[in-house]
Amino acid sequence: MAFAYLTNIACEEAIERLLDALDELGGRVKKELVPVSESLGRITAEPLYARISAPHYHACAMDGIALQASVTFGATSTTPVVVQPDRYVVVDTGDPLPDGCDAVVMVEDVVLPEGVGMHELGVCPVTLYKASSPWGNVRQIGEDICAGEMLLTSGTVISPAAMGAMLAAGIAEVPVVVRPKVGIIPTGDEVVPPCPDPRPGDVMEFNSTIFAGMVRSWGGEPVTYPITPDSPEAVRDALLRAVSECDAVLLNAGSSAGRDDYSARVVADAGELLFHGVAIKPGKPAMAGIVRGVPVIGVPGYPVSGIVVVESLLRPVLERFLGASFADGVSAEATLARPCTSSLKHKEYVRVRLGAVEGKLVATPLSRGAGVVTSFVKADGIMEIPQNSEGFEAGEKTRVRLLRPLAQIERSLVVIGSHDPLIDEIAQIMHVKQPELSVASTHVGSMGAIVAAKRHENHCGGIHLLDEATGEYNASYLERHFPQGGVRQVECVYRQQGFMVAPGNPLGIESLADLAQEGMRYVNRQKGSGTRILSDYLCKQENVDPASIYGYDHEEFTHTAVAALVESGAADAGMGIYSAAKIYGLGFVPVCEEQYDLLIPDYAWDTPMVQALLEVLQSEEFRARIEAMGGYRVESPGMVRRHYETRAQI
Ligand SMILES: Nc1nc2c(c(=O)[nH]1)N[C@H]1C(S)=C(S)[C@@H](COP(=O)(O)OP(=O)(O)OC[C@H]3O[C@@H](n4cnc5c(N)ncnc54)[C@H](O)[C@@H]3O)O[C@H]1N2
Numbered sequence: 001m002a003f004a005y006l007t008n009i010a011c012e013e014a015i016e017r018l019l020d021a022l023d024e025l026g027g028r029v030k031k032e033l034v035p036v037s038e039s040l041g042r043i044t045a046e047p048l049y050a051r052i053s054a055p056h057y058h059a060c061a062m063d064g065i066a067l068q069a070s071v072t073f074g075a076t077s078t079t080p081v082v083v084q085p086d087r088y089v090v091v092d093t094g095d096p097l098p099d100g101c102d103a104v105v106m107v108e109d110v111v112l113p114e115g116v117g118m119h120e121l122g123v124c125p126v127t128l129y130k131a132s133s134p135w136g137n138v139r140q141i142g143e144d145i146c147a148g149e150m151l152l153t154s155g156t157v158i159s160p161a162a163m164g165a166m167l168a169a170g171i172a173e174v175p176v177v178v179r180p181k182v183g184i185i186p187t188g189d190e191v192v193p194p195c196p197d198p199r200p201g202d203v204m205e206f207n208s209t210i211f212a213g214m215v216r217s218w219g220g221e222p223v224t225y226p227i228t229p230d231s232p233e234a235v236r237d238a239l240l241r242a243v244s245e246c247d248a249v250l251l252n253a254g255s256s257a258g259r260d261d262y263s264a265r266v267v268a269d270a271g272e273l274l275f276h277g278v279a280i281k282p283g284k285p286a287m288a289g290i291v292r293g294v295p296v297i298g299v300p301g302y303p304v305s306g307i308v309v310v311e312s313l314l315r316p317v318l319e320r321f322l323g324a325s326f327a328d329g330v331s332a333e334a335t336l337a338r339p340c341t342s343s344l345k346h347k348e349y350v351r352v353r354l355g356a357v358e359g360k361l362v363a364t365p366l367s368r369g370a371g372v373v374t375s376f377v378k379a380d381g382i383m384e385i386p387q388n389s390e391g392f393e394a395g396e397k398t399r400v401r402l403l404r405p406l407a408q409i410e411r412s413l414v415v416i417g418s419h420d421p422l423i424d425e426i427a428q429i430m431h432v433k434q435p436e437l438s439v440a441s442t443h444v445g446s447m448g449a450i451v452a453a454k455r456h457e458n459h460c461g462g463i464h465l466l467d468e469a470t471g472e473y474n475a476s477y478l479e480r481h482f483p484q485g486g487v488r489q490v491e492c493v494y495r496q497q498g499f500m501v502a503p504g505n506p507l508g509i510e511s512l513a514d515l516a517q518e519g520m521r522y523v524n525r526q527k528g529s530g531t532r533i534l535s536d537y538l539c540k541q542e543n544v545d546p547a548s549i550y551g552y553d554h555e556e557f558t559h560t561a562v563a564a565l566v567e568s569g570a571a572d573a574g575m576g577i578y579s580a581a582k583i584y585g586l587g588f589v590p591v592c593e594e595q596y597d598l599l600i601p602d603y604a605w606d607t608p609m610v611q612a613l614l615e616v617l618q619s620e621e622f623r624a625r626i627e628a629m630g631g632y633r634v635e636s637p638g639m640v641r642r643h644y645e646t647r648a649q650i
């Protein structure tokens with residue numbers, strides 16, 4: 001019988017239980033001495049005091065002459081003072097201040113007698129037109145560091161400058177906290193080492209690589225154990241070995257309620273289970289316990305859940321071990337582009353893309369799937385929805401923890417609209433041309449581009465909206481949705497739309513009518529996408545009732561997602577562009593060539609991002625790249641087809 005969840009405690013309480021248990025175990029910080037030159041990123045175990053002052057002698061701060069300031073007193077531009085060679089010494093920057101001197105005059109302020117060269121400086125009298133003040137241009141002993149003063153407190157992450165300061169202060173070795181060893185045990189019969197050709201059901205083991213990276217970034221030393229099969233004995237053996245060798249252990253997967261989920265039971269049998277089940281999403285099956293004096297954290301198998309749990313529960317443990325804080329980064333207020341509902345049962349962490357549009361930060365939620373690890377790759381920030389909240393409406397303001405510097409986010413082209421793989425190619429070319437710029441794209445269909453532009457939430461978006469009455473693309477939609485104008489319709493590409501089918505089209509699919517036949521399975525695009533409008537239009541034209549097509553309600557958000565489903569055999573056909581079919585080696589039945597334009601609102605036109613986009617569209621690289629992808633025709637990308645100029649509403 002599987003071990004059911006015991007608790008649904010708040011994350012804060014889970015952390016408290018874990019840290020209280022650690023406190024009961026007693027002092028933990030272990031120290032070691034390392035050479036300063038190898039201490040970068042380590043954490044000081046004690047406060048560090050300077051052994052010597054820096055500079056440790058009075059040092060000349062400039063090239064010139066050293067003298068006693070009093071000999072220059074009274075010198076002005078009209079009443080110069082002449083100093084004889086026995087009253088000054090020629091010095092260079094860094095030299096010890098000669099005995100009897102208390103000031104340095106820069107060589108630029110030293111005037112030699114008429115006809116005398118610099119090589120005679122030191123043996124000739126010099127004229128000064130400015131008085132020196134005592135200790136002028138001298139770095140006195142201890143200007144930087146005074147012997148005995150505290151340089152760094154304990155718990156400081158050692159920076160390159162701190163390394164230099166320690167050496168200057170006469171410290172050659174520094175006491176640092178020993179890196180806590182964190183054991184990582186991946187478990188599961190289905191889990192296999194990463195490989196290029198996994199079989200169905202194989203789960204590639206990549207969680208431990210993610211967790212090891214996180215552990216390292218917080219000053220710990222990861223120890224990854226071999227993949228352990230799903231048996232209580234094997235998991236117990238691996239756990240006992242890990243707790244004997246490490247300071248903390250992550251037991252990965254088997255945390256939920258499935259047949260082979262033993263983690264909680266093994267921890268409870270081998271030690272003390274502190275909790276199983278935390279009110280966070282993703283990550284609710286998280287658990288923790290103490291086994292033989294070592295904290296053990298049960299991390300759910302799904303990678304996104306795993307990242308959230310390791311961040312929420314392991315980080316505080318490492319902070320306690322290290323006596324340091326890896327506090328959450330900067331947060332900022334953002335406006336939500338789409339509604340985001342959540343349950344009252346847990347606090348939810350939603351990954352978001354961010355972009356600055358008209359000076360306002362806009363957050364677009366990314367996939368919330370616990371298995372979608374790329375949501376963390378694409379994320380610019382994390383939005384928290386508190387446990388007592390049902391979520392946020394579109395347009396609501398919320399605080400977002402930033403995962404990238406704001407300055408970078410502000411230089412991101414926000415693309416919200418119809419999906420086409422060419423947007424990724426634009427991002428690549430743009431980034432090479434101007435590395436400070438990036439692209440944040442979200443695929444919400446052509447109508448989504450219009451909605452986003454109306455709400456001032458994007459810089460541009462792809463549109464391919466067929467007007468059934470005229471057979472024209474986009475113009476009538478823009479006229480209707482922007483009666484006050486304020487947008488430009490910019491040419492991008494012409495692309496082939498058609499049915500993506502199995503290679504060689506074994507079922508002979510030529511039309512939607514064929515797909516309405518018994519036994520055929522279709523995969524569709526989401527409502528509001530141009531491709532969906534095309535399928536609906538073709539249904540009408542061919543007099544096919546959409547309800548008669550199996551899978552017409554099965555909606556995907558991108559051409560590639562549709563292609564992947566056809567390739568997997570889960571569907572016999574889906575409407576999409578040729579380039580996506582080509583990536584997946586699928587058959588393709590052309591239906592029409594459509595006009596894929598970009599909608600660019602006037603408010604975004606002058607931004608460096610949009611100007612860079614136009615440059616990319618007009619570049620040879622773009623043309624070459626698009627032609628290589630296949631299924632596109634390129635005429636004059638970047639050309640403004642029509643400017644819907646702003647006009648007052650009547
Ligand atoms: N009936 C229920 N089923 C599930 C529940 C539930 O409450 N009732 N909870 C779901 C939630 S929420 C989560 S999160 C997962 C947790 O699953 P487990 O921790 O038990 O993990 P597994 O089932 O062994 O694996 C799930 C999934 O995770 C991926 N995985 C696992 N190990 C690795 C690895 N080392 N590297 C990469 N990916 C890994 C893989 O996709 C597995 O399929 O349970 C839900 N189910």
Ligand code: MOO
Pocket residue numbers: 280281282283284285300302305306370
């Ligand atoms: O807790 Mo699970 O991690 O929601 O997906």
